[in-house]
Amino acid sequence: MATLPTTRDEDWRYADPDWLAAADPVALGQWRELAVPAGETLRETLTVGEGAERIRVHVGRDARFEIFAINAAGPYARAEVEVTLGEGAHFEFGGVTLGGGEKRQEFVTRVLHAHPNATSNQVVRAVQWGRAVGNFLGRIEVARDAQKTDAAQNFRAILLEKGASANTKPELEIFADDVKCAHGAAIGALDQAAAFYMAARGIPPEAARKLLIRAFVADAFSAIDDAGLRGDMLEQALAALDEEVV
Numbered sequence: 001m002a003t004l005p006t007t008r009d010e011d012w013r014y015a016d017p018d019w020l021a022a023a024d025p026v027a028l029g030q031w032r033e034l035a036v037p038a039g040e041t042l043r044e045t046l047t048v049g050e051g052a053e054r055i056r057v058h059v060g061r062d063a064r065f066e067i068f069a070i071n072a073a074g075p076y077a078r079a080e081v082e083v084t085l086g087e088g089a090h091f092e093f094g095g096v097t098l099g100g101g102e103k104r105q106e107f108v109t110r111v112l113h114a115h116p117n118a119t120s121n122q123v124v125r126a127v128q129w130g131r132a133v134g135n136f137l138g139r140i141e142v143a144r145d146a147q148k149t150d151a152a153q154n155f156r157a158i159l160l161e162k163g164a165s166a167n168t169k170p171e172l173e174i175f176a177d178d179v180k181c182a183h184g185a186a187i188g189a190l191d192q193a194a195a196f197y198m199a200a201r202g203i204p205p206e207a208a209r210k211l212l213i214r215a216f217v218a219d220a221f222s223a224i225d226d227a228g229l230r231g232d233m234l235e236q237a238l239a240a241l242d243e244e245v246v
Contacts, residue, residue: 074103106135
């Protein structure tokens with residue numbers, strides 16, 4: 001019998017408990033399975049809808065998997081990505097949560113470095129206002145034989161209004177000894193010094209705010225080597241912002 005997770009489960013600790021209680025356990029247990037053959041590259045873009053979407057990926061030797069995601073849905077919207085890396089493989093993730101009102105949006109990732117010389121990089125940006133919540137739970141696991149692993153994750157959030165919040169829970173589980181693993185997190189308001197600098201040069205406050213948010217969100221898509229796609233993702237993300245807020 002399929003059972004529903006609860007907020008006592010680590011991977012669901014920041015989830016919406018009411019949504020979880022009403023969810024279909026069979027549907028919630030379904031994963032979309034992907035495989036990237038050795039030496040190949042697969043890139044996906046994802047616009048997260050209401051509810052939970054779960055993706056499981058195996059990346060072959062010297063292959064590359066990239067996924068860039070926008071999570072602006074609600075009242076509860078979650079994207080979960082589980083990746084297993086072969087020798088010399090790479091995983092790139094860029095995600096943005098944007099929401100106001102009572103929305104709760106989250107990314108949950110688990111990256112298993114199962115073989116040597118694999119790399120991974122994750123960049124998540126959150127912009128929340130009202131009483132919205134943006135979450136990132138990122139777990140990196142390095143197996144005993146996965147020497148020369150290089151893994152990084154970075155989360156930053158901007159809270160545009162009091163009452164909004166963000167949560168992050170980075171996890172590193174490392175059994176190899178010749179690795180580089182790093183994570184960073186920062187949560188705060190817009191850079192007032194930068195806003196003052198722009199205002200002093202004649203840029204209206206509303207325009208300055210939009211420019212600062214644009215630069216902030218763009219970090220999540222900086223690894224996209226296609227300039228057209230990079231621009232499209234950025235514009236799609238910014239379109240989700242409430243004009244009355246920004």
